[in-house]
Amino acid sequence: MVAFRAPKGVPDYVPPRSEHLLAVREAMVAPLRLAGYGYLELPVFEDTALFARGVGETTDVVSKEMFTFVDKGDRSITLRPEGTVGAVRAVLEAGLERGALPVKLWYAGPMFRYEQPQSGRQRQFTQVGAEALGSDDPALDAELIALADTAYRSLGLTQTVLHLATLGDPEDRAGYSSRLREWLRPRVGGLDAETDRRIELNPLRVLDDKRPEVRAATADAPLLTDVIGPEAKAHHEAVRRHLTDLGVAFVDDPRLVRGLDYYRRTTFEFIHPLLGAQSTIGAGGRYDGLSEAIDGPPLPGIGWALGVDRTLLALEAEGVLPAEAPRAQVFFVPLGSEAKARSVTLAGELRRAGIAADLAYGDRGMKGAMKAADRSGAAYAVVLGDRDIEAGEAQLKDLREHAQVAVPLDALVETLREKLQ
RNA sequence: GUGGGUGUAGCUCAGUUGGCAGAGCACCGGGUUGUGAUCCCGGUUGUCGCGGGUUCGACCCCCGUCACUCACCCCA
Numbered sequence: 001m002v003a004f005r006a007p008k009g010v011p012d013y014v015p016p017r018s019e020h021l022l023a024v025r026e027a028m029v030a031p032l033r034l035a036g037y038g039y040l041e042l043p044v045f046e047d048t049a050l051f052a053r054g055v056g057e058t059t060d061v062v063s064k065e066m067f068t069f070v071d072k073g074d075r076s077i078t079l080r081p082e083g084t085v086g087a088v089r090a091v092l093e094a095g096l097e098r099g100a101l102p103v104k105l106w107y108a109g110p111m112f113r114y115e116q117p118q119s120g121r122q123r124q125f126t127q128v129g130a131e132a133l134g135s136d137d138p139a140l141d142a143e144l145i146a147l148a149d150t151a152y153r154s155l156g157l158t159q160t161v162l163h164l165a166t167l168g169d170p171e172d173r174a175g176y177s178s179r180l181r182e183w184l185r186p187r188v189g190g191l192d193a194e195t196d197r198r199i200e201l202n203p204l205r206v207l208d209d210k211r212p213e214v215r216a217a218t219a220d221a222p223l224l225t226d227v228i229g230p231e232a233k234a235h236h237e238a239v240r241r242h243l244t245d246l247g248v249a250f251v252d253d254p255r256l257v258r259g260l261d262y263y264r265r266t267t268f269e270f271i272h273p274l275l276g277a278q279s280t281i282g283a284g285g286r287y288d289g290l291s292e293a294i295d296g297p298p299l300p301g302i303g304w305a306l307g308v309d310r311t312l313l314a315l316e317a318e319g320v321l322p323a324e325a326p327r328a329q330v331f332f333v334p335l336g337s338e339a340k341a342r343s344v345t346l347a348g349e350l351r352r353a354g355i356a357a358d359l360a361y362g363d364r365g366m367k368g369a370m371k372a373a374d375r376s377g378a379a380y381a382v383v384l385g386d387r388d389i390e391a392g393e394a395q396l397k398d399l400r401e402h403a404q405v406a407v408p409l410d411a412l413v414e415t416l417r418e419k420l421q
Numbered sequence: 422g423u424g425g426g427u428g429u430a431g432c433u434c435a436g437u438u439g440g441c442a443g444a445g446c447a448c449c450g451g452g453u454u455g456u457g458a459u460c461c462c463g464g465u466u467g468u469c470g471c472g473g474g475u476u477c478g479a480c481c482c483c484c485g486u487c488a489c490u491c492a493c494c495c496c497a
Contacts, residue, residue, distance in 0.1 A: 005488080060495050064422080082497085111497075116422075118491060127497055194494075211493075259496055269497090280497060307497030335455065366455050374457040385455060399457070 009123030011309070016324050023322055024311050025108060027155045028128040031147040032106045037130055040107040042086050048076040054085035054294050056261025058201045065113040079112035082260065083129040084287065084303050085294070091133055092296045101134030120278030120310050131303035136288060138235050141266045141302050142242030148270060148282050148304055149248045155311070156320035160281065162249065163269045165256035166236040168228040170264060170289065176224045177203050187217045208257040225254040232265055239266055262287040266302065274317035281314050282306035326377025329420055332359035333369040335385035343384055349413050355420060374399065380416065
């Protein structure tokens with residue numbers, strides 16, 4: 001029993017799992033760099049009103065899941081529940097929308113939502129996000145989706161399914177909403193207060209309800225797809241075509257519903273079938289009205305966020321975790337204090353030469369130190385005792401071949417450098 | 422916020438009708454004066470989540486509480 005535990009819903013990652021998490025993050029970023037996306041470093045908290053306006057007052061995220069507090073200057077501050085709104089704010093603050101368009105950016109870091117934790121859902125979680133602003137070209141929609149697809153593939157995931165939909169333009173959505181509202185009232189109205197509220201404020205959300213009775217009741221609800229205007233429809237068809245040209249497989253999902261208000265036209269989710277209830281490992285969409293919602297100029301945009309934690313869960317579920325990397329290439333086994341001092345020096349020299357080196361600490365004795373060498377994954381052990389120092393040499397042992405040779409001490413670094421080439 | 426499940430060694434978990442708290446793994450040491458991963462031998466670690474109650478006696482039964490976990494809601 002330890003005195004302190006991490007706060008509820010806040011995960012620690014320790015080796016070797018933390019290495020896998022880092023690898024996921026890097027794999028998500030690599031394709032973005034190859035597509036001209038620049039790095040954006042963002043604050044993890046913002047003015048509360050920014051999220052309320054940008055994400056939408058009626059969303060669950062804003063209405064009940066924000067980590068909000070008042071700072072010492074009496075400002076209302078909120079730990080970011082998602083990244084897009086802050087990214088757009090930063091772009092506007094820096095005036096990037098006046099430069100070359102589109103502006104393509106990525107960021108990564110922790111997000112915070114005050115929710116009941118469960119598998120794949122933590123109060124603090126990490127996302128890699130990408131945004132492309134200043135163009136409504138459907139090729140950008142397809143590009144971003146393809147980059148996420150590439151990231152998942154490069155990690156070895158094969159079972160991820162891309163769901164694609166369009167929300168149409170605001171007028172399509174508004175018309176459909178009122179129609180759907182009328183349709184829903186007699187069918188699921190009165191079920192509970194939350195659902196009633198949702199029918200009135202954001203009826204599309206009801207279609208996302210997972211309760212069997214709601215699912216059954218809404219099975220043949222009218223579809224948004226049927227009322228999409230010609231422009232949005234053309235945009236959607238172009239996105240589908242580009243994706244097909246790029247070799248990205250997807251399924252059309254007319255019932256796909258996103259939880260944040262700023263989406264319009266393209267929306268998508270990457271779903272992993274082995275994950276249980278929280279199975280969306282990445283998602284995004286177009287948000288052409290977001291900039292105006294936070295008092296900016298008209299600025300179309302498309303973006304996504306990939307869940308780093310959930311993607312790690314997916315890797316574990318598919319059993320495609322990368323092999324553990326050795327912690328050292330060379331491991332010193334010093335016998336005695338003089339040998340310890342020489343080992344510390346030599347390990348330092350190797351590290352400066354770009355070779356991963358470690359040594360046995362404490363007075364472990366031969367056997368224990370060799371065991372530590374073995375566990376480090378090192379290819380070579382350097383055994384160093386008084387008699388070797390007197391002879392001006394070290395015993396260099398190849399831990400895989402079980403072969404050992406004496407090497408002059410002043411040639412050790414160079415010898416290892418050659419052997420590890 | 423709501424519901425189910427689980428809390429025993431660092432980790433994974435056994436623990437019989439209520440009768441001296443265990444195993445495997447890990448870790449440490451020895452078998453080898455200076456040689457690992459295999460093998461053999463030995464050893465360390467416990468507020469049985471916490472607080473009450475019942476009982477001669479509670480890891481076990483009862484009540485409460487906390488934590489973790491899965492699911493709903495919602496979402497990456």
